[in-house]
Amino acid sequence: MTGSGRAALPLGTIRCSREGVSSVQWWDAVLRARPARVRRVRRAGIRRHRPCRTHILRRYGPYGPEQETGQALRRFASASVVMALTTALLPIPGTLPPAAAAPDEDTVDPLVVDSITPDVVEEDATLRVSGQVTNTTDEEVSEVSVRMRYSRHPFSDRDELDEFASGNGWQPDATGPEEEVSEEMVPDAGQGYALSTDVDDLGLSGYGVFPMMIEAVDGDGTVIGSQYTFLPHLDSDDDAPEIDLAWVWPLMDTPQRADDDTFLTDSMPESLEQQGRLGRLLAAGAQVPVDFDPGDDDLPEVLDLETSPEEEPEQDPEEGPPEEDAATAEETPDPSPADDASPTEEEAEETEDEDEEEPEPTRSEGVPVTWAVDPGTLDDVTRAASDDFEVLDDVLAVPAESEPVRHGHEADEAAQVWLREARRVLPADTVVASPYANPDLAAMLRNDIDTDAEASIRIGREATMEALELVPDESYALPPGGLMDDSMHELFSEAGADRFLLDGSAMPPASWLSTTPSAQDALSSPTGDGEDVALMSDPGLTEVLSMPSETQGESALALQRFAAETAMIAGENTGGDRVVVASPEAQWDPGEEFASGVLEATESLPWLNPENLDDVELRPEDEREDTRGDLTYPESAYDTELSSTYLGQIQDVNRDVRMFNSILVEDNDPFRPALLRLSSVYWRDEEALAGAMRTLVAQDVQDGLDSVRIIPGEPVTLASRTGITGILVANDLEDESVYVTLSVFSENSERLTVESYTDSFEIAPGAKTTVYVPLSARVNGRTVLHTSLHNSAGEPINAQDTEIPVNATGLGTQALLISGIGVLILVAALAPRAVRKWARSSSKSSAAAAGGPPGDGEGAEETESSDGTGAPAGDDSDEAGSEGSDQSGESSEAEETGGPSEDADTDGGTDRADADQPEEPDEAAPDRETSEADSTPDDDTSTPSPDEDGGNSAPGADGPRT
Numbered sequence: 001m002t003g004s005g006r007a008a009l010p011l012g013t014i015r016c017s018r019e020g021v022s023s024v025q026w027w028d029a030v031l032r033a034r035p036a037r038v039r040r041v042r043r044a045g046i047r048r049h050r051p052c053r054t055h056i057l058r059r060y061g062p063y064g065p066e067q068e069t070g071q072a073l074r075r076f077a078s079a080s081v082v083m084a085l086t087t088a089l090l091p092i093p094g095t096l097p098p099a100a101a102a103p104d105e106d107t108v109d110p111l112v113v114d115s116i117t118p119d120v121v122e123e124d125a126t127l128r129v130s131g132q133v134t135n136t137t138d139e140e141v142s143e144v145s146v147r148m149r150y151s152r153h154p155f156s157d158r159d160e161l162d163e164f165a166s167g168n169g170w171q172p173d174a175t176g177p178e179e180e181v182s183e184e185m186v187p188d189a190g191q192g193y194a195l196s197t198d199v200d201d202l203g204l205s206g207y208g209v210f211p212m213m214i215e216a217v218d219g220d221g222t223v224i225g226s227q228y229t230f231l232p233h234l235d236s237d238d239d240a241p242e243i244d245l246a247w248v249w250p251l252m253d254t255p256q257r258a259d260d261d262t263f264l265t266d267s268m269p270e271s272l273e274q275q276g277r278l279g280r281l282l283a284a285g286a287q288v289p290v291d292f293d294p295g296d297d298d299l300p301e302v303l304d305l306e307t308s309p310e311e312e313p314e315q316d317p318e319e320g321p322p323e324e325d326a327a328t329a330e331e332t333p334d335p336s337p338a339d340d341a342s343p344t345e346e347e348a349e350e351t352e353d354e355d356e357e358e359p360e361p362t363r364s365e366g367v368p369v370t371w372a373v374d375p376g377t378l379d380d381v382t383r384a385a386s387d388d389f390e391v392l393d394d395v396l397a398v399p400a401e402s403e404p405v406r407h408g409h410e411a412d413e414a415a416q417v418w419l420r421e422a423r424r425v426l427p428a429d430t431v432v433a434s435p436y437a438n439p440d441l442a443a444m445l446r447n448d449i450d451t452d453a454e455a456s457i458r459i460g461r462e463a464t465m466e467a468l469e470l471v472p473d474e475s476y477a478l479p480p481g482g483l484m485d486d487s488m489h490e491l492f493s494e495a496g497a498d499r500f501l502l503d504g505s506a507m508p509p510a511s512w513l514s515t516t517p518s519a520q521d522a523l524s525s526p527t528g529d530g531e532d533v534a535l536m537s538d539p540g541l542t543e544v545l546s547m548p549s550e551t552q553g554e555s556a557l558a559l560q561r562f563a564a565e566t567a568m569i570a571g572e573n574t575g576g577d578r579v580v581v582a583s584p585e586a587q588w589d590p591g592e593e594f595a596s597g598v599l600e601a602t603e604s605l606p607w608l609n610p611e612n613l614d615d616v617e618l619r620p621e622d623e624r625e626d627t628r629g630d631l632t633y634p635e636s637a638y639d640t641e642l643s644s645t646y647l648g649q650i651q652d653v654n655r656d657v658r659m660f661n662s663i664l665v666e667d668n669d670p671f672r673p674a675l676l677r678l679s680s681v682y683w684r685d686e687e688a689l690a691g692a693m694r695t696l697v698a699q700d701v702q703d704g705l706d707s708v709r710i711i712p713g714e715p716v717t718l719a720s721r722t723g724i725t726g727i728l729v730a731n732d733l734e735d736e737s738v739y740v741t742l743s744v745f746s747e748n749s750e751r752l753t754v755e756s757y758t759d760s761f762e763i764a765p766g767a768k769t770t771v772y773v774p775l776s777a778r779v780n781g782r783t784v785l786h787t788s789l790h791n792s793a794g795e796p797i798n799a800q801d802t803e804i805p806v807n808a809t810g811l812g813t814q815a816l817l818i819s820g821i822g823v824l825i826l827v828a829a830l831a832p833r834a835v836r837k838w839a840r841s842s843s844k845s846s847a848a849a850a851g852g853p854p855g856d857g858e859g860a861e862e863t864e865s866s867d868g869t870g871a872p873a874g875d876d877s878d879e880a881g882s883e884g885s886d887q888s889g890e891s892s893e894a895e896e897t898g899g900p901s902e903d904a905d906t907d908g909g910t911d912r913a914d915a916d917q918p919e920e921p922d923e924a925a926p927d928r929e930t931s932e933a934d935s936t937p938d939d940d941t942s943t944p945s946p947d948e949d950g951g952n953s954a955p956g957a958d959g960p961r962t
Contacts, residue, residue: 108190110136110225111146111216112553119563120232120605125199127231131553133181133216133224134190141185143219146193148176150231154208157514158540158568164211165228165561172211176202181216204233207240207571209564229557230564234606241570244611245602246519247367248432248501248537248583249285251278251422252374255437255677258696260383260670263391264689266409268384272418277589278377279418284595286425287366292417299416303423305386363428367599368612370430372478372501374586375460376437376677378467385415395692404696423468430614432501433472436460438480438586439679442633443641445487449651449679455669456676457495463673475499480681482506482537482583485633490526498525498532501583504539507628515572516540517627519581520616533618536628537583540565545584549594559597563605570607576625579616640684649694650678656701662791663708665737665762671701705797707732708740710787711768715805718777725804726770727787731763738763740789740797742771747784752777752806754785760792777808 113131121127129148135141149172155161163169177197185191195214204210210233215226234240256268271278274292283290299305383389393405435441435456444453464472477484477492482503484492492500500523509517516538523532544565547558569580582598584590590598602608618624657671674697683690711728731738741760746752755774763769775785785804789797 108134108136109553110134111214111227112551113214113227113229113556114552115556116229116560119560119601120234120567121199121202121204122234123200123236126196127199127202128194128196129214130192130194131214132190132192133185135185135187135224137224138187140187141218141222141224142183143180144182144185144191144216144224145178145180146195146214146216147178148195148197148212148214150174150176150202150212151210152203152205154206154210154233155568158516158565161209161230161561161564161568164230167228172213174203176212199233204231205235207234207238207567209233209567209571227557229560232563232567240606242607242609243566243570244577244579244609244616245566246535246579246581246611246613246616247369247599247602248372248581248613249281249369250372250584250586250588251281251285251377252372252434252438252586253278253377253380254587254682255376255680255693256380257383257674257677258392258693259674259700261389262406262696262700263380263384263389263409264395264693266391268380269409269412269414272381272384272412272414275592276414278381279414280590280592280595281588282418282422282425284590284592284599285369285371286421286428287363287596287599288425290421290425292414292421294413294417299413299420300386300411303385303416303419305382305411305416361428367602367610368429369599370432370476370613371426372432372434372583372586373426373464373468373472374434374436374438375463375467376673376680379436379463379673381415381419382463382467384412385419387411392696395696396688398692404692419467423470426468427470430476430612431464431468431470431472432476432478433460433464434478434480435676436463436673437677437680438682439676440642440681440684441480441488441491442483442485442637443644443647444679445491446641447644447647449647452654452672452675452679453491454495455672456679457492459673459676476501481586481637483633483637484631486526486631489523489532489631493526493532500532500534501581502534502536503542503583504536505632505634507534507536507631510627510629513627515574516569516578516580517625518576518578520579520618521628522618522624523631531618533616534631535581535613535616537581538569540569541580541582542585545582545588545590545598549591551591552593555591555594555597558594559601562598563601566601566605566608579611581613581616642679642681642684646683646687646690647679650675653678653694653698653701656698656705659791659795659797660701660704662793662795663738663740663789663797665739668736670736671697671704674700704733708738708763708789708797710742710789710802712802713804715807716775716785718775718806718808721778721808722774722776724772724774725785725806726772727804728768728770729761729763729789730768731765733765735765737765739792741792741794743786743788743790743796744773745786746806747786751779751781752783752785752808775806780808782807 111131111133113129115128115130117128118125131146133144133146135144151170151172152174155164160169177195179193179195181191181193182189193216210231212229212231213226214229216224218224253268253271256263256265258264270276273279274283279292283292388411389409390406391409393407395404398404435453436459437456439453439456441453441456444450461472461474464470474496475498477495477497477500479488479492479500479502482501483506484500484502489500507521507523519536519538521534521536523534525532541562544558544561547561548554549558566580569578602610654675657669657675660671661669678690678694678697683693708731709729711730713726713728716723716725727742727744729740729742739760739762742757743759744754744757746754753776755776757773758771761769761771773785783806785806786801787804788801791797
C-alpha cells in the first residue's frame with residue numbers, strides 16, 4: 001500500500017490510460033516512477049501525445065517489463081518515499097488537469113510531420129522523414145530530440161489501422177533513427193528536424209503495411225509530442241497485388257439561397273476562388289491547368305449570361321431600321337449572274353466544317369473521375385454570376401417578426417470564372433447529377449410528397465444543362481447520402497436510371513466476409529426488366545479522405561494513410577479482380593496538396609489501377625459471389641430524416657406556390673427550386689437556419705401573390721338608377737403574365753345589383769387593365785362592392801377583398817321631374833301677361849279698322865303720303881316718335897315676357913339664320929311649338945295687315961324693327 005492508501009501497481013503493469021487504466025492509476029504510476037517530473041508532464045500536455053509505458057520508463061531500461069534493469073528498480077524504490085510525501089501534501093487528481101484538456105483548433109502541434117518519402121519503401125531505398133518540433137509549454141525545455149519507432153510486424157487487417165492511428169492497441173517496439181534537435185528551446189520556439197535511414201536497416205520483409213511513430217522528447221525523456229503513421233513496404237522481387245480504383249469527385253455545397261435573389265451568406269463567392277473549397281476541387285479533379293484569371297473577355301457575354309432579348313430596349317417602329325443596316329438604291333447593286341452562282345469549293349468546305357459537330361472532349365491524361373454535381377449548387381453559381389443579388393446579414397440573429405438586413409452584391413466575377421472553367425474541363429469526364437439541392441427523398445416519399453420528389457430529378461437535370469451546357473448521364477442515380485430504400489429505387493428507375501452510386505452501408509458486406517468485397521453488385525429492378533447495377537463506395541476510404549488535410553503536416557499524414565488503406569485492400573487475398581470506389585462525402589473540404597495528391601497516388605502506387613466508373617459492369621452470373629446483403633436503409637437513417645412537422649410546414653408554403661402557379665399564363669413553376677432547397681438533407685442538423693429560410697421563402701411567395709392586385713379607387717356615386725364603374729387591376733410581376741378572374745358582388749343585392757361584365761382576362765408583366773362593371777340601383781342609399789381576384793378554378797388568390805363604397809342617389813330621374821314642374825310654373829306665371837298684350841294689340845287693330853278718332857284720318861293720309869311721297873316730317877315727327885315709342889314698348893314687353901322676338905324677323909333673315917346654324921335637337925321642337933302657340937292669337941281675332949303692323953315699313957330713326 002502507498003501513503004495515499006491506494007494499492008501500488010507493479011512496474012510491469014504501467015500502461016497508457018487509453019489501454020484500460022484509469023487516470024488516477026496512471027497518475028499514481030507516474031508519481032511513483034518520477035515524482036519530480038509531475039509538473040513538467042502536465043505542462044507538456046499528456047493527451048496530445050497519448051503516453052504509454054514506453055514514454056514513462058524509457059530512461060529506466062529497455063522497452064517492456066520483462067527487460068527491466070536493476071537501475072530502474074532502484075529508482076522506482078527511491079521514488080516511493082517521495083510519492084508518499086507528495087500524496088500527503090497534494091491531492092491526486094481524478095481527472096486530467098486543465099493543461100491536459102483538449103487544445104484549441106488554432107494551437108500549434110508540438111510535433112509536425114511535413115514529409116515522408118518515399119510513400120512506399122522498397123529495398124535499397126532511403127526513408128526520410130522531416131518536419132518541425134515546437135515548445136508549446138510555458139517553460140524552457142532542453143536536449144530536445146526526435147526519434148522514430150516502428151514495428152517489424154505488419155498489420156493483419158484494416159481495423160488495426162484505425163486502432164493504431166488513435167493511439168490504442170499495441171505500440172511499436174523497434175528503434176529507428178534519432179536526431180537531437182536543440183540544446184535549449186524556449187516557449188513557442190520551433191525547430192525543424194530530418195530523420196533518414198536505409199530501408200534495409202529496418203529489417204522489413206514482404207508486402208505489407210507497418211506501423212511507424214515519430215515522437216519528440218526532452219532530455220528527461222518527457223514526450224513533447226508524437227505522430228502515428230504508416231509505412232507501406234514492397235519487396236522488389238515480388239509482384240504487388242492490384243485492385244482497380246474508380247473515383248467519384250464531388251462538386252456540391254449546401255443550399256446558398258432562400259428565394260432566387262437572396263443568398264443566406266457571402267460564403268459562395270469565397271468558395272469559388274482559387275483557394276476556396278469549390279475552386280480547389282475543380283482544379284484538382286480536372287488534373288489540367290485551370291485558369292482563375294478573369295482575363296479581358298466580357299465573361300457575361302462569353303457565358304451567355306447577358307440580358308434576355310425581351311428585356312432589351314425595343315426599337316421605335318417609326319424610326320425604321322438602323323442606319324447601318326439600311327441600304328440605299330445606290331448602295332444596293334443590281335443582282336448579277338455572279339451573285340447567283342454556286343459557292344466556291346473553299347466556301348463549301350468551310351460550310352461543311354461548320355456543320356460538323358465538334359467531337360466530345362475526352363480525358364487524355366490523369367486519372368478518370370466521375371463528377372458528382374449538385375444541380376442546386378450549380379444553380380447558385382449561375383445566379384451569382386448572372387446579375388446583382390442580395391446577401392443577408394446573419395439571418396439567425398434577426399429578432400422575431402423583424403426583417404433581416406440585406407446587402408447588395410454585384411454579379412460575382414469569381415462565379416463567372418469558375419463557371420467558365422467548369423464548362424471547359426468537366427465535359428472530358430462523366431457528369432452525374434444528384435436531385436436538385438439533394439432533397440431528403442426518403443422523408444418526402446414517406447410523407448406523400450411525391451410530386452416534389454419527382455420534380456427534384458427533372459429540375460436537377462435542367463439546372464445542370466443550363467449551368468454546364470451539357471446533359472448529365474441520366475443512367476446514373478445519386479441518392480442523398482448514398483442511401484436508398486425501395487421507394488427511392490422505384491423513383492429513380494422511373495426517371496431512367498439503372499446505375500446507382502451508393503454508400504457501402506446500403507448493401508453491407510456479408511457477415512462471414514473478412515475482406516473488402518468488390519464495389520459492383522446486382523440490384524433487382526423494380527420494373528422487373530433485368531438487373532440494375534449498384535456501385536458501393538468504400539466507407540473506409542471515405543473516412544480517410546475526410547481526414548484533416550489543410551496544413552502540410554496534415555496532408556502528409558493523410559496521404560500516407562491513403563496509401564496504407566489502399567495497400568491493405570490490395571493485400572487481401574480474395575482470389576479475383578476487384579473494383580473499389582472512392583467517393584468522398586458531399587461536403588469534402590480537402591487541402592490543395594491532398595486533393596491533387598490522392599489522384600497522383602492513384603497513378604503512382606504500384607497496387608492501384610485507375611478505373612473509369614463507366615467501365616465497371618456486373619460479373620457474369622456464374623462468376624458472382626454472394627458477398628453483399630440486400631438493399632438496406634439503415635435504422636439510424638430514419639432518426640436523422642427531416643421531421644414530418646417540418647415537411648408539413650413546407651407544404652403550407654407549397655399551397656401558396658400552387659396558387660401562384662395557377663394564375664400564370666405560361667406553364668412555369670418559379671418557386672419550385674426554393675421549395676426543394678428547403679427540403680434538402682443539409683438541414684437535418686440545421687433546424688434553426690432551415691426555419692429562418694422557410695420564413696423567407698414563404699414571404700417571397702406571398703409577395704408574388706400580392707403583386708397581382710386590385711388598386712383601390714374612389715367611392716362611387718350613382719346619379720341615376722344605372723351606371724358603370726371601372727375597377728383597375730395591376731400585375732406588378734416583372735417576368736410573368738397572369739390570367740385572373742375578377743369577382744364583384746354587392747353587399748346588399750336588394751339595393752344594388754351587379755350586371756354582367758368581362759370577368760376573366762390576361763395581364764402582361766408590369767401592366768394594368770380596367771374592367772368596366774355595370775351597376776343597377778333599386779333603392780337609393782349606401783352599400784359596398786366586394787371585389788377579389790381568383791384563379792381559373794375560382795380560388796381567391798388574396799386573403800382580403802377590396803371594398804368599393806357605392807352611394808345610389810337617383811338624381812337623374814328626379815332632376816327631369818323637377819325641371820318639368822319648373823316649366824309648368826313658368827308658363828302659368830307668364831300666361832296672364834301674354835293675354836293682356838294680345839288684348840291691347842286686338843284693341844288697336846279694331847280702332848284702326850273703324851277709322852279711328854277724329855283727326856286720325858288726316859294724319860293717316862299724311863302718313864300714307866309720307867310713305868309714298870316722302871312728305872315733310874315736320875308735323876309727323878311727333879306721331880312717328882309716338883308710334884315708335886309704342887312699338888318700343890311692345891318690344892320691351894316681348895323681351896320681358898320671354899316671347900320669341902326672332903319670329904318677328906323678316907323671311908330672309910330667318911333663312912340665313914337657319915342656314916348658318918346647325919339643326920336643333922329633336923327634343924327642342926316641342927318647346928318651339930309651344931312658344932309659337934303661345935304667341936298666336938285666337939282664330940276669331942283679325943290679324944293686322946303688314947302695313948298696320950309695320951312689318952314692311954322702312955327702317956326708321958331707331959333702326960329696323962324686330
